[in-house]
Amino acid sequence: MKINQLQIEIDGIDKEILRQLMEDARKPILQIAHSIGISGAAIHQRLKKLEEAQVISGSKFIINTKVLGYRTMAFVGIYLDKASSNSEAVRELRKIPEVLECHYTTGNWSILVKIICKDNEHLMQLLNKKIQPIDGVSRTETFISLEQQIERQIQL
């Protein structure tokens, strides 16, 4: 990702606009305008500026995975053989839909992934049948999230 914008001034109004849209991406601009006390056109103009500066990288609908039957989240630390290709392993991990995040990390592991599963059985299948068999994976360490207490974005 190329970041050209070396300086971007974000004032209190920008922050308030972003705060409201970070909570609800579909909140009407006019409603935000009214709550802040400036015109809709001004909000529109500021949002355009923020988008151009790439402060906003998009918007998402958030799906409630629990309702879809996904009850188990886990973090898996993956040890890769020295000789193996990290990017090849990532390519394989990307094919596994249950993998939500994947990081190259410092420390014991080569890779840390966050995964979501229906239940423990599903998690076991995923580890044994999908992740362990990936070429170069020597060992994994699994940490099940018993309960997620915090989930948020950076605060402005």
Next chain:
Amino acid sequence: MKINQLQIEIDGIDKEILRQLMEDARKPILQIAHSIGISGAAIHQRLKKLEEAQVISGSKFIINTKVLGYRTMAFVGIYLDKASSNSEAVRELRKIPEVLECHYTTGNWSILVKIICKDNEHLMQLLNKKIQPIDGVSRTETFISLEQQIERQIQL
């Protein structure tokens, strides 16, 4: 969170609507309608159903933290004293704006948190001045994300 909805049928059209809105929460319903080949009113009705079933838990603007100068993401495993109160520690962690996620986990640690920092100096300050001093925290293990390769939601 109470989940009453034991069964919710999501057909291919629902999935396609959700897929498009998961990518862009502000995509006009009419545009989705046109791409699928049904009326806007039908999309509207399906979205209402999905919201009522709590399949959709909201929408968010995504802020590009890199542009704001946050270049370092890390995972921190936290060991808590046996005697200490987990929920008290979480309460303290919640006060730290750099903490984006916090999970109770199985395995070595009591808690795993995901944090975002401007740089390594900021990370060190955060660990030494904010996280380590929390009552009950005996030790932490830090894994810096050198590069995040995958970031996504569940695939429908």
Next chain:
DNA sequence: ATTGAAATATGTTCGTA
């Protein structure tokens, strides 16, 4: 469940300050 059409609400542009 779906539709089209009407009514309402929202987004966008533009001339001006």
Next chain:
DNA sequence: TACGAACATATTTCAAT
């Protein structure tokens, strides 16, 4: 930057199928 007014789109409701 900000405004308001004019214009263009989108959302929501509803009677009918």
